[in-house]
Amino acid sequence: MARVPAKQSPQLYARIAGALYLVLIVAGGWSEVVRGTIIITGDAAATAHNIVASQSLWRASIAADLVMHLCDVVVMTAFYLLFKTVNRNLALSVLLFNLVQTAVLVANKIMLVLPLFLLSDATYLKAWTPQQLYGLSYVCLRAHDHGFGIGLIFFGAVCLLEGHLIRRSGFLPKALGFLMQAAGVCYLLNSFALLLAPGLASMLFPAVMLPPIIAESSLALWLLVKGVDLAKWEERLRIAG
Numbered sequence: 001m002a003r004v005p006a007k008q009s010p011q012l013y014a015r016i017a018g019a020l021y022l023v024l025i026v027a028g029g030w031s032e033v034v035r036g037t038i039i040i041t042g043d044a045a046a047t048a049h050n051i052v053a054s055q056s057l058w059r060a061s062i063a064a065d066l067v068m069h070l071c072d073v074v075v076m077t078a079f080y081l082l083f084k085t086v087n088r089n090l091a092l093s094v095l096l097f098n099l100v101q102t103a104v105l106v107a108n109k110i111m112l113v114l115p116l117f118l119l120s121d122a123t124y125l126k127a128w129t130p131q132q133l134y135g136l137s138y139v140c141l142r143a144h145d146h147g148f149g150i151g152l153i154f155f156g157a158v159c160l161l162e163g164h165l166i167r168r169s170g171f172l173p174k175a176l177g178f179l180m181q182a183a184g185v186c187y188l189l190n191s192f193a194l195l196l197a198p199g200l201a202s203m204l205f206p207a208v209m210l211p212p213i214i215a216e217s218s219l220a221l222w223l224l225v226k227g228v229d230l231a232k233w234e235e236r237l238r239i240a241g
Contacts, residue, residue, distance in 0.1 A: 009230075010081075010082055010171070010227070010228050010230065010233045011227040011228065011230060013078040013079075013081045013082050014078070014082065014223040014224075014227040014228050015223065015224060015227060016074065016075075016078050017074075017075050017078035017079060017082070017220075017223050018219075018220050018221065018222070018223030018224030018225070018227075019224050020071040020074050020075050020078075021071075021075050021216065021219065021220035021223065021224075022217075022220045022221070022224065023067070023068075023071050024067075024068040024069075024071040024072055024075065025216060025217060025220060027064040027065070027067045027068040027071070028064070028065065028068040030061070030064055031061035031062070031064040031065045031068070034057055034058075034060070034061040034064075035058075035061050035112075038050040038051060038054055038057070038058060039141060044134040044135050044137065044138035045131070045134045047134075047137070047138055047141070048115070048119055048133070048134040048137050048138070051115055051116070051119055051137070052119050055116065058112075058115075058116070059116070061112075062109055062112050062113065065105075065109060065112075066106070066109065069102050069105060069106050072098070072102050073102065076094070076095055076098040076099070076102075077095075079091070079094065079095070079162065080092065080094070080095045082228065082233075083162075083165040083166075083169065084240070085169075085233065085236035085237045085239075085240045086165050086168050086169045086236055086240075087165060087168070088240070090161055090164065090165055091165060093161055094158050094161045094162050094165065097154045097155070097157045097158045097161070098154070098155070098158045100154045101151045101152070101154035101155040101158065102151075104147065104150060104151035104154065105147070105148065105151040107147075108144055108147035108148060108151065109144075111140045111141070111143050111144035111147060112140070112141070112144055114137070114140045115137035115140050115141065118133050118136050118137045118140070119133060119134075119137055145194070146194060146195070149190065149191040149194040149195065150191065150195075152187045152190065152191045153187070153188060153191045153192070155184075155187055156184045156185070156186075156187035156188035156191065157184065157188075158184070159180045159181065159183045159184030159187060159212075159215070160180075160181050160184035160185070162177075162180050162184075163176075163177040163178065163179070163180035163181030163182075163183075163184060164177065164181065165177070166180060166219075169228075169232075169233075169236065170229070170232040170235075170236065171228040171229040171230075171232040171233040171236065172222070172228060172229075173222070176215075176218060176219050176222060179211070179214065179215035179218055179219070180215050180216075180219060182211045182215060183211050183212035183214075183215035183216060186208045186209065186211045186212050187212060189204065189208055190204060190205060190208045190209065
């Protein structure tokens with residue numbers, strides 16, 4: 001069997017995907033931790049004062065999110081190149097669902113930028129009282145939470161389909177596929193609960209996010225350290241084309 005040229009090697013795709021997947025996990029996790037220390041749940045005034053006092057940190061958390069989304073585009077491309085040998089149509093569906101998710105989340109970042117405008121000393125803000133501006137800023141943050149949840153609906157679909165491709169591939173462990181599908185179920189459960197039963201979502205959130213963290217970290221580390229079974233990937237390539 002002819003070997004795949006190095007420039008087309010799935011190991012290169014796997015290593016790139018694994019490394020950048022870890023970067024986006026760390027960047028996204030860091031930004032959430034930062035915002036968690038600034039946002040005071042239910043207290044618009046305290047949250048506003050924290051944002052004003054920590055503007056640089058707040059801006060850095062937004063930048064970290066954008067780095068995460070930049071990495072995500074490269075990761076989803078690498079995944080498509082890996083999994084199109086398994087099922088091109090499903091791999092394309094994963095790519096499209098992921099693009100929608102990323103587009104929604106990038107657009108949603110404006111909700112984190114708006115409080116910086118609302119809490120500035122601009123003259124045009126004199127029409128509102130400080131309390132009104134605090135309230136408007138907090139509404140933006142609440143809207144961001146829901147926008148994030150809406151984006152993760154599409155990522156839940158990504159995880160379900162991606163898990164199926166991993167299980168069928170033969171060049172990655174089936175266990176990773178099951179973990180990713182469990183993560184997909186958790187994302188969908190959390191997002192729809194946020195929209196339909198917010199009280200339930202707040203109780204489920206800590207537990208329902210644990211499987212995705214385990215699944216995505218495991219997949220990223222496996223791709224970075226182990227890569228794919230090259231012989232089985234090449235066999236998939238031969239069958240596909």
